[in-house]
Amino acid sequence: MKTRNLYLTALAFYVCACDRHPAPHLAKKEPNYKKAESLFYYGNKDSAFYYFNDVAGNSKDSSQVAVSYSYMASIQSDAGDYFGSQENLLLSLKHLDEKKAGDHYCLSANYNELGLTSSRLGNYETAIRYYDLALRFSPEAKFKWRILNNKAVAFQNLQQYTQALSLYDSLLNVATPDTKEYARILSNLAKTKWLKDSSYNAVPPFSSALQIEKRVKDEWGQNASYAHLADYHFLPHPDSALFYSKMMYAIAQKLESPDDQLEALQKLIKLSPVQATQAYFERYLQLNDSLQQKRNAAKNQFALIRYEAEKHKAENLQLQKENAEKQSEMIRQRLIFIFAGLLLSLTIVFLIVWFRKRKQQVLLKAENTVRESRLKTSQKVHDIVANGLYRIMTEIEHQDHVEKNLLLDKIEDMYERSRDISYEKQDSAHAIFHDELNKLLESFANGSRRVLVVGSREELWERVSLNVRQEVKCILQELMVNMKKHSSAGNVVIKFGQQENQVQIQYTDDGIGLPAEFRYGNGLNNTVSRITTIRGKISFDNKTTTGLKILISFPIG
Structure with a gap:
């Protein structure tokens, strides 16, 4: 976030700039001012805001009013109310005199804070104008460094890198080495150089700055x-x-x-x-x-x-003019109004939160839909095009004589299916599934490899839906393709069976098995996804010295 780069002036320093060398008449602080100041430094800022607001609205001491508005602005800025903070900073400026040297500290701090809030709101050119005013009234070199650093960041955000680099270079030359100020300037300088020239190696200065920051905590x-x-x-x-x-x-x-x-x-x-x-x-x-x-x-x-x-102040004036009989009625109305205001505020907050959550849910649902569609299309491409081609290659590789018309029919079938890849098109329900599946599996046999299919009968598949059949076909095709590519197996057995309401498939081969650090590739990822889709389970048994055993099960219906 851009505001992080500002290395914002700490609130304590900001307020201290107004109060470090107070005017003589601030020596006698009003009771509510003292109470507000104490609450602020003990972290009870909501209550502090209330009492500072009271001082700002009722005190006759212009300096005390100005500092109260500054405190209120810092509390609002810390809570993210930047427009409210700017409003109070401008009110503070109205109670300060540029001709009075004692007011210069508060003037400088107020203009610096106006620059920071403008930067947080993305108004960088306005921020630079406020930083220039802050520099005009800043009496201390250390505070000027902070203001110049903030100004340099504003130039950086405007992509005016030459101006930013000029400021950082001047600051780095006068900063004390191995201090947090030096580290921050060094880090910002390196970032600006990198933003200006992407080939710049910013790692050494970033690392140096980080080491200093660690040393000084x-x-x-x-x-x-x-x-x-x-x-x-x-x-x-x-x-x-x-x-x-x-x-x-x-x-x-x-x-x-x-x-x-x-x-x-x-x-x-x-x-x-x-x-x-x-x-x-x-x-x-x-x-x-x-x-x-x-x-x-x-x-x-x-x-x-x-x-x-404000309402309380007006009511007090009104109550002074009214008789005792109307006082109770006024108090009752005020309490009702407060309750209504609180209820309205809570309702607004609730509606805002609900609307945002609803919007996020809609966006998330849309993203999930797109993601699922892409995954499904990817699976179809893998099954129809990649595995289809591999199967045809396997058949050609182990046949001495290839019938041209039969080969063209298979390629044309794969072409037609790939054209319809974006449609939800199911294979024909009239085909005898167990024969089709058995032929698919046995097609991976050759002169050096035997493939034995056991238990794949018509009765087993009668109650299995067409969609689940096609998913099982794709799953087994993927396993056989992986076997052909990687296992070096001489014997492969695929055994089908049924236990209670579950179809169980056991794949066994005598190949090299899985490596020790086995990870799923795209194909097996698709396989696992398909098994999950049909509410099934898969497990790999690689404990034997040779070969591989895979167990697959899924519910019928």
């Missing part, structure tokens, strides 16, 4: 470096990219940063093996829904606090 910096390394290795070295994505996800979880977790999960979904992708995808959806719900609730809560504060 800068976990946020490590998070960014892992993200940079994952992006850099994404195409040329996906295994390395997967490793760094996992490292990023682990440290993002440690930092409890949902945005960075989501970014890491996006990388893991793209890079991981198929069997791991589903778990990452489900975690991504869960985390994204939770984050959006939390941010929407926070936005509603901040707006409700502001609204209630």
